[in-house]
Amino acid sequence: MTQATRLRQATSALKASCHQCSLSNLCLPLAIQDNDLDSLEDIVQQGRIYNRGEHIFDQSSPFRSCFAVKSGSIKTSIITEGGEEQVTGFFMPGELVGLDSMSGETYACTAKTLERTSVCEFPIDKLEELTGKLPDLQHHMYRLMGQEIQNSHQLAMLLSKNTAEERIASLLLSLSSRFQRRRMSPTNFSLPMARNDIANFLGLAVETVSRVFTRFQNQGIIRARGREVELLDVEALQLVTREFSRQGCSQ
Amino acid sequence: MTQATRLRQATSALKASCHQCSLSNLCLPLAIQDNDLDSLEDIVQQGRIYNRGEHIFDQSSPFRSCFAVKSGSIKTSIITEGGEEQVTGFFMPGELVGLDSMSGETYACTAKTLERTSVCEFPIDKLEELTGKLPDLQHHMYRLMGQEIQNSHQLAMLLSKNTAEERIASLLLSLSSRFQRRRMSPTNFSLPMARNDIANFLGLAVETVSRVFTRFQNQGIIRARGREVELLDVEALQLVTREFSRQGCSQ
């Protein structure tokens, strides 16, 4: 092993090994032929490990990279001039954070870890260069960004048309399916975020979130103690999310 | 003029002339060097003229193209299983419609004209191919999609944190600045959409929109008669949008 190699491995900006990553079927490698994976590995940087509550990047600071969650979880939020916070998303392993910032020279939001979290960093200039060479990767980026727009539209719809119960049921189901895709239990999981974040994300007061949780619990739909949640009746939850529209087209 | 040329010009899929288009400083050409403009013209199709209320594309139908508004205006909306509509955006000349659909094989929303409207059509496969060749164009697409995500986050914030007055003031100011960028009066314009669409977009009841309009009118902030709007006191409007956060950080 040369000194240079040893040095490179010692720096914090280690190359990540997408080849061996367990998330390669969720993350960017998903879009890439095996023989092109090297070129992705060439640009990716292994980020350091963050403790709970640390900032990955801050709103208004220079936009340099997108980040893929490797383990742990992240919340993104916008801070208004008045100091109000609006949580815009929660991100789980394999998901890409920072796409909304592609519109400018600075980050459009702040990304904060919800627990001990590790990430992979994709410097945006190199990523753009690479997507120019790999049509499949470019296509995947478009897909991801399109999906992000849709998610955001879904959130807007939830906020403008649905009751507190419907919003919370939707969030629980969304988390459930995302845990499932990551080969974790879809009915028995630990919420990565605090009630406060849930409330903020869903446009509710903390008290309301709390009340809905206990109401669901009393109805036997879920069992919750702190952040530990068990979905006892998924169908009932799905029913809740559609309650509004069911009334709209009854008879 | 050869017969072939004459024929080509007679078909509905005429090539658009981006070179001569007055929107070239707003639309995709914005991102392209003059000498590359030809390659954009090669893939763009001049769409037909649509009357008010016609559909440009429908949710769940095969996703083929993005559309740039040439004249007129468009609203996009999602229809839920329950038949509920949620307006997700309004689009003015030079703006690109359909970016949210890049995530899948079908359109994620329905695009409907709000008035007599003409569009340019960009077949998505050709557009992707071209963005692979023109880094500036690719960069611009990323920017546009990132902006779309941000817009949607802003909307979510508006819906979850702001009062009816604040939402409507925001919309009026957004329209105002967009008219201004198009060299139309920022204080004197005609709303392209009905009260109903405004209400739906902002998560309000039509009655509330109506009431806020008259309240603003009585306060001398605007003058409105049907769709004709005059902004009499822009500063007051801006103040309304910040009222919430001002209270949050007073003292």
Add this chain to the structure above:
DNA sequence: ATATCAAATTGATTTGCATCAACCTGGACG
């Protein structure tokens, strides 16, 4: 002109959730 129908306005009442306030719970730490 007049009829017709959708869009918009205005008023009265209800309601879901925010807000205010008090109290619990559990983990960190001296």
Add this chain to the structure above:
DNA sequence: CGTCCAGGTTGATGCAAATCAATTTGATAT
């Protein structure tokens, strides 16, 4: 072991906006 404090729960009250209901206005056709 008790203290502290943030995070969470529960209860009482108020309010902004939805809903229900009735007109009015405006556009299009007859």
